[in-house]
Amino acid sequence: MVYFNRLQIIEYSGGQEGLLSGDSEFRKATVLLICTWAPFPCWYIVSPEGLGLITNILVIALGWAFLNIVSKFAFIFYIQRVK
Numbered sequence: 001m002v003y004f005n006r007l008q009i010i011e012y013s014g015g016q017e018g019l020l021s022g023d024s025e026f027r028k029a030t031v032l033l034i035c036t037w038a039p040f041p042c043w044y045i046v047s048p049e050g051l052g053l054i055t056n057i058l059v060i061a062l063g064w065a066f067l068n069i070v071s072k073f074a075f076i077f078y079i080q081r082v083k
Contacts, residue, residue, distance in 0.1 A: 001037075005030050025082045032078055036071035043067060 006019040009027050017027050046053040047060050054060060 002034055005034055009010060011078055029075070029082070033072060036074050041073075 004020070009017050009019055009022065009030055011024050011025075013022060013024060016022065017024055019027075019031070028055075043063050044050050047063075048055055054063075
């Protein structure tokens with residue numbers, strides 16, 4: 001996923017920006033998306049469906065809820081600010 005996001009940034013900016021450099025709103029939104037969605041696979045791995053490192057179902061449910069709220073609201077608030 002990160003590889004394709006990097007290619008999108010390069011294409012959008014005409015080669016002027018990359019994943020780690022640049023100042024466009026498109027790049028910032030892409031980096032925000034990557035940073036807020038990256039914890040999802042990690043949480044899945046530690047959940048009972050993955051390796052089962054965390055077995056308390058309440059902790060798992062709260063973790064999913066927290067990740068969803070943070071990722072979606074951060075993106076919504078950022079897009080509203082840009083708009």
